Amino acid sequence: MTKAIHVIRNVETIVVYDEKTGTHAYLSDGDIAFDDNAILHVGGPYEGPFEREEQGRGRMLLPGFVNIHCHSDEEPLSKGIFDDMGTAALWGQAMYEYSTLIEISEEAREASLTVMLGDLIRSGVTTLVDIAGPHDAWLPTLAKSGARAYAAPGFREARWHVEASHRLEYRWDHARGREAYERALACVDAAGAHPSGRLGGIVSPSQVETCTSELLIEAAAAARSRGVPITVHAAQTMAEHEELVRRTGQTAVQYLESLGILDDNLILGHCIFIDSHSWTRQRHEADMALLATRGATVAHCPVTFSRSGMILESIGRYRRAGINVGLGTDSYPYNMLEEMRRALICARIAGKTVFDLKTADILDMATLAGAKALGRQDIGRIAVGARPDFSLVDLNHPAMQPVYDPLRNLLHCAAERAVEAVYVDGRCIARHGRLLGLDYDAAVQVIREASKFTTSRIAANDPRGRSLSELAPLSLPSKRLSDR
Ligand SMILES: [Zn+2]
Numbered sequence: 001m002t003k004a005i006h007v008i009r010n011v012e013t014i015v016v017y018d019e020k021t022g023t024h025a026y027l028s029d030g031d032i033a034f035d036d037n038a039i040l041h042v043g044g045p046y047e048g049p050f051e052r053e054e055q056g057r058g059r060m061l062l063p064g065f066v067n068i069h070c071h072s073d074e075e076p077l078s079k080g081i082f083d084d085m086g087t088a089a090l091w092g093q094a095m096y097e098y099s100t101l102i103e104i105s106e107e108a109r110e111a112s113l114t115v116m117l118g119d120l121i122r123s124g125v126t127t128l129v130d131i132a133g134p135h136d137a138w139l140p141t142l143a144k145s146g147a148r149a150y151a152a153p154g155f156r157e158a159r160w161h162v163e164a165s166h167r168l169e170y171r172w173d174h175a176r177g178r179e180a181y182e183r184a185l186a187c188v189d190a191a192g193a194h195p196s197g198r199l200g201g202i203v204s205p206s207q208v209e210t211c212t213s214e215l216l217i218e219a220a221a222a223a224r225s226r227g228v229p230i231t232v233h234a235a236q237t238m239a240e241h242e243e244l245v246r247r248t249g250q251t252a253v254q255y256l257e258s259l260g261i262l263d264d265n266l267i268l269g270h271c272i273f274i275d276s277h278s279w280t281r282q283r284h285e286a287d288m289a290l291l292a293t294r295g296a297t298v299a300h301c302p303v304t305f306s307r308s309g310m311i312l313e314s315i316g317r318y319r320r321a322g323i324n325v326g327l328g329t330d331s332y333p334y335n336m337l338e339e340m341r342r343a344l345i346c347a348r349i350a351g352k353t354v355f356d357l358k359t360a361d362i363l364d365m366a367t368l369a370g371a372k373a374l375g376r377q378d379i380g381r382i383a384v385g386a387r388p389d390f391s392l393v394d395l396n397h398p399a400m401q402p403v404y405d406p407l408r409n410l411l412h413c414a415a416e417r418a419v420e421a422v423y424v425d426g427r428c429i430a431r432h433g434r435l436l437g438l439d440y441d442a443a444v445q446v447i448r449e450a451s452k453f454t455t456s457r458i459a460a461n462d463p464r465g466r467s468l469s470e471l472a473p474l475s476l477p478s479k480r481l482s483d484r
Contacts, residue, residue: 004035004052005033005040005048006053006426007031007046007054008054009046009054009055010057011029011031012029012058014028015061015062015407016383017381017386024360024364024367030042030044031046031056032061033048034388035388035426037387038386038388039387039388040384041384042383058394060392060393060406061392062392063381063389064125064367064391065123065126065367065380066326066367066374066380067120067129067327067328067366068231068299069129069328069329070130070131070334073109074103075116075331076116076332077102077108077112077454078331079332081098083307085097085471086309089165090237092308092310093308095160096160097162097165100162101458103457103458105453106135107450108446109138110137110141111443112443113132115444118440118443119333119335121145121429121435122430122433123336123338124337125422126147126379126391127374128147128150129152129202129267130149130152131204131269132152133154134187138151139151142199143196144438145438146425146429148389148425149198150202152204154180154184154206155181155205155211156177156206156210158172158209159210161463162463163463170209170243181218188201203219203230205219206233208234216256217259217260220260224265227375230267231266231267232269233270234271235251235272235273238279241273251282251287253275253286253291254287266297267299267326268299269299270298271300272305272312274287274288288318289321291321292322296323297324297325297372298323298324298326299327300312300325300327300365301328302346303329303338304330305330306342306346312346313350314348314357315350316347316351316357317356324372325369326366326369327343327362336366337415337419340362340411343362343365359407366380368380368381388424388426390422390423391423392421392422393406393410394418399413399414400414400418419433455468
């Protein structure tokens with residue numbers, strides 16, 4: 001049986017993969033032909049058989065983005081609550097004292113995931129790694145979205161507890177951690193065996209310091225035996241860095257190396273506070289060389305961290321050291337193009353020079369580096385034999401005008417506004433910002449309702465019982481009409 005072949009003719013700009021340089025290049029006025037499995041032709045006029053044909057004038061065809069680190073769960077519900085907060089004694093990080101108070105009702109999980117998927121896909125994401133807690137709707141919803149998705153079910157043995165806003169404590173429950181680990185492995189296996197063929201699993205100990213070294217070693221062996229990646233948040237905050245130094249005398253990178261886990265199938269979430277970061281004040285520099293030698297990947301998510309006043313120092317430096325740096329969006333706003341823009345800006349601020357990173361480097365990170373992290377050579381590129389995962393950008397969109405360099409305009413100006421359609425496995429999964437496989441608008445209504453539960457639980461979840469308005473005063477004072 002012949003597969004349905006789709007051809008797009010005279011695409012104004014195709015961002016093609018150049019085998020010789022191992023990176024992307026512009027190709028003008030080319031044809032592309034693909035079926036539901038692979039790109040069959042990219043280049044001059046396509047003269048083979050086809051079932052569907054369309055014109056590509058006024059369009060840029062861009063490889064689909066690979067987001068190697070994001071969280072569904074309660075993250076879409078945490079929008080706008082604790083953005084101005086932080087624990088001063090924990091280097092201003094809000095995660096331990098504030099973000100832990102956000103709770104999601106079981107019924108809202110599917111909607112929360114749908115909102116995340118919609119936001120990511122409309123910004124050109126075709127492959128994503130969702131690090132979350134397993135639930136019944138997880139794999140079915142990921143599959144229905146039409147995206148290529150990796151489920152990374154988190155597990156940990158310790159929970160964070162902040163006492164009196166200054167001390168981070170770890171409350172250990174090994175039995176519960178073990179149970180979560182077993183559930184996670186079953187979920188990884190189910191994702192890998194999913195009939196859609198577009199899902200995969202990743203072993204995901206949640207944080208380097210909330211699992212024992214025994215469990216980390218076991219998890220790494222489980223990932224290796226399954227041939228899947230492993231991901232763990234590591235070197236993500238100063239509090240974690242100090243805790244590991246106190247426990248082991250090592251940085252997160254050196255600790256993972258000592259456990260034999262630092263490898264080319266490991267994705268380190270964030271990896272900001274390494275020994276050469278200006279905040280850690282270590283007296284040696286070994287981490288970058290270790291990361292590069294072992295071929296591990298850093299999942300860089302600049303938006304959430306820069307929002308808290310933290311920055312990786314710098315992407316250009318990591319890349320020049322030979323480290324594979326991929327991109328993730330972590331939490332809201334789940335906009336890959338905005339993440340790419342912020343990554344470029346943060347690199348230039350941290351590197352103290354415009355030369356730290358180029359626009360082309362950011363595209364490499366959002367595509368090829370992500371693919372490499374997942375051990376794949378068939379995504380993140382437009383080349384014959386690769387998966388037909390791409391987006392079509394409207395070069396005539398007002399926000400793109402005037403066009404000299406379309407990639408720069410997309411990243412620095414138009415972002416997702418100019419993304420017209422997103423394809424995975426040759427099938428359109430979003431058009432004009434609307435998901436075709438999931439009901440995004442209905443999901444938004446569900447999370448609007450669900451936020452009432454979330455905000456109502458905050459005081460009960462706070463160890464000191466503070467109210468929401470005490471914990472997160474509004475950004476502007478409230479005036480009554482009678483005050484005027
Ligand atoms: Zn994360």
